[in-house]
Amino acid sequence: MPAPHAASPARGRILAAAEELFYDQGITAVGVDLIAEHSGITKRTLYNQFGSKAQLVAAYLAERDRRWRTLVQETVDRSDDPVAAVTAPFDALRTWTATSPRGCAFINALAELPDPAHPAHRVAEDQKRWLLDLFRGLAAAAGCAGPDALATRLLVLHEGALATRPLPFDTLAETADLARELVSAAEPSAV
Amino acid sequence: MPAPHAASPARGRILAAAEELFYDQGITAVGVDLIAEHSGITKRTLYNQFGSKAQLVAAYLAERDRRWRTLVQETVDRSDDPVAAVTAPFDALRTWTATSPRGCAFINALAELPDPAHPAHRVAEDQKRWLLDLFRGLAAAAGCAGPDALATRLLVLHEGALATRPLPFDTLAETADLARELVSAAEPSAV
DNA sequence: CCCTGGGTATACTGATCGGTGAACCCACCA
DNA sequence: TGGTGGGTTCACCGATCAGTATACCCAGGG
Numbered sequence: 001m002p003a004p005h006a007a008s009p010a011r012g013r014i015l016a017a018a019e020e021l022f023y024d025q026g027i028t029a030v031g032v033d034l035i036a037e038h039s040g041i042t043k044r045t046l047y048n049q050f051g052s053k054a055q056l057v058a059a060y061l062a063e064r065d066r067r068w069r070t071l072v073q074e075t076v077d078r079s080d081d082p083v084a085a086v087t088a089p090f091d092a093l094r095t096w097t098a099t100s101p102r103g104c105a106f107i108n109a110l111a112e113l114p115d116p117a118h119p120a121h122r123v124a125e126d127q128k129r130w131l132l133d134l135f136r137g138l139a140a141a142a143g144c145a146g147p148d149a150l151a152t153r154l155l156v157l158h159e160g161a162l163a164t165r166p167l168p169f170d171t172l173a174e175t176a177d178l179a180r181e182l183v184s185a186a187e188p189s190a191v
Numbered sequence: 192m193p194a195p196h197a198a199s200p201a202r203g204r205i206l207a208a209a210e211e212l213f214y215d216q217g218i219t220a221v222g223v224d225l226i227a228e229h230s231g232i233t234k235r236t237l238y239n240q241f242g243s244k245a246q247l248v249a250a251y252l253a254e255r256d257r258r259w260r261t262l263v264q265e266t267v268d269r270s271d272d273p274v275a276a277v278t279a280p281f282d283a284l285r286t287w288t289a290t291s292p293r294g295c296a297f298i299n300a301l302a303e304l305p306d307p308a309h310p311a312h313r314v315a316e317d318q319k320r321w322l323l324d325l326f327r328g329l330a331a332a333a334g335c336a337g338p339d340a341l342a343t344r345l346l347v348l349h350e351g352a353l354a355t356r357p358l359p360f361d362t363l364a365e366t367a368d369l370a371r372e373l374v375s376a377a378e379p380s381a382v
Numbered sequence: 383c384c385c386t387g388g389g390t391a392t393a394c395t396g397a398t399c400g401g402t403g404a405a406c407c408c409a410c411c412a
Numbered sequence: 413t414g415g416t417g418g419g420t421t422c423a424c425c426g427a428t429c430a431g432t433a434t435a436c437c438c439a440g441g442g
Contacts, residue, residue, distance in 0.1 A: 044422095234432095
């Protein structure tokens with residue numbers, strides 16, 4: 001018997017609709033009826049596939065996380081040298097935010113779902129931890145001094161740029177500049 | 192005839208309950224019935240005072256903004272010298288986040304209320320713009336080079352530290368250190 | 383003394399919330 | 413040929429949502 005979590009055409013349609021609606025309108029504000037209607041499937045099928053709204057929310061975030069990690073990893077891999085690779089996530093951020101005007105889906109989810117037992121919390125924390133570890137690994141690979149502290153600083157910059165995205169200020173370019181300066185100052189060939 | 196917006200004992204109780212519940216549990220997740228019950232007043236009185244939930248939300252954010260600005264301004268005023276004053280908001284942030292584990296109430300509100308016409312948007316934007324202007328003014332007063340860019344960078348750092356507050360990483364100390372380094376490097380007596 | 387106004391108490395509206403029950407339809411496969 | 417299982421249709425559940433109606437209570441002030 002195939003697990004209900006196996007890929008099915010209906011499952012993909014539901015996730016696509018959930019991602020669009022949840023991100024644009026907020027998780028609490030969007031009901032399962034709306035998602036069912038928007039994806040052209042039945043509420044019954046939705047519950048057969050995901051079991052509850054909470055698990056659907058977690059699946060939406062996990063899918064978004066997967067897409068985002070792919071973009072970041074590709075951008076890192078395309079970097080010219082190990083030093084440029086450290087700030088590659090900021091290049092990916094420019095691409096990502098072009099279609100994400102409402103800030104970070106994971107921070108937003110934590111804002112709406114205060115219960116730490118909600119499955120969305122694990123997904124959100126995993127995402128931020130992955131980025132922090134990525135920064136640390138890239139900084140170490142580039143020979144940067146104090147990779148731990150540098151990684152924390154880069155994470156804060158990254159989240160700050162994302163958090164200010166819904167505001168009418170332009171912060172991304174300035175943030176990326178600062179990130180590159182930090183890495184330059186920490187890498188071994190620094191003057 | 193006194194305007195319904197005048198101070199009244201009931202109004203204060205409602206705002207106190209709203210602030211606690213909205214911040215802790217989220218705006219959409221908290222109903223007006225819960226606020227009425229929690230503040231010991233009647234839903235009828237709540238609507239007589241605020242007119243609608245949207246306006247109550249705006250009033251909650253405005254009140255929180257007022258309290259936060261007072262703290263920040265006091266911290267700035269207590270600074271030893273103009274250079275230290277530039278990063279004083281990061282000292283205030285340490286005090287503020289001690290009782291605010293769920294991140295920035297304004298960013299959270301924008302996450303939950305995507306409609307730009309919602310009165311909460313204006314309050315949230317005003318808050319961030321006030322901080323940006325404060326940073327710029329303090330940087331200029333301290334004689335820092337490039338006060339505009341510096342202010343943007345400090346704002347991003349500030350929001351990044353706030354946004355990562357719900358996460359199990361400790362970012363505030365490292366962020367404040369970085370902020371001080373940025374100001375030190377930009378102020379005229381820099382080496 | 384009485385009246386006005388802020389507040390209370392209670393009941394109610396129609397809509398929507400997350401979630402379920404039961405019967406059915408149909409393509410694929412043994 | 414006859415299941416089997418993913419999907420549909422539609423009705424339904426109790427709870428809660430934002431917001432309103434009506435009637436009452438009571439302190440302050442002319």
